[in-house]
Amino acid sequence: MFTLKTKNVSEPVTLRNLPTLRQAFVVASGLIVAGYVLAALVHPAFIYLPLLPAGGLLFSGLTGFCPMVYFLQKLPWNKG
Template identity: 45%
Template sequence: MTPVSLNPADAQRLVADGATLVDIRDADEHAREHIPGALNLPLAGIADMPAPSGPIIFHCRSGMRTAANAARLADAVNGSPSYILAGGIDAWRTEGLPTSVDRRQPLEIMRQVQLVAGGLVLLGVVLGFLTTPIFFGLSALVGGGLMVAGATGWCGMATLLHRLPWNRRTLAA
């Protein structure tokens, strides 16, 4: 059975009545901001979720990941009532409901990839115009890397960024 979509106020009422709120985002996203009391079970390991004892409400950042994986999430709960928080944590925050934010945690890895990739592409273009066209190759290299990441699901830049010192706190958490 496909999970039913809930608005943040209805989700909050269900949680107050004993429903379990499950954050399917990766650990680095959850560490930076999460809904208090939410259990972090990243989507990659959702099939190993313990049998629920009551209703489950799944959420992500914007609601798109949960909606795209609704059938997979429904399978993980083995027939227990399941719901999706419409709009995710973004909608929860917009409604003025509490979130726990830890700004000391690094930005999510994918946001770091977007910032670094965008910066390298821009640098390659600027240097290509101002100095020598060989720097356009930097933009092409980053574009090719992003295409490989999209096609295979493996991102070399994310792997490298994950190992940098400022991201080690999230690995240990």
């Protein structure tokens, strides 16, 4: 858990109060980092894993629709 300080007010930042678009950025960047780490440590074929979020970012940039956000909105902590 992180603490966010804005305007001299501290509030905890959890996955529950992050907007779904920021959650999508976290997932995409995690997949990119995981792909490079796994390619370096496990098998070189993992270098292709970052192509998934890269394609998703390209698609959402061109169309204005992010499929990952759609699926993240279905998760239990994003209900309500």
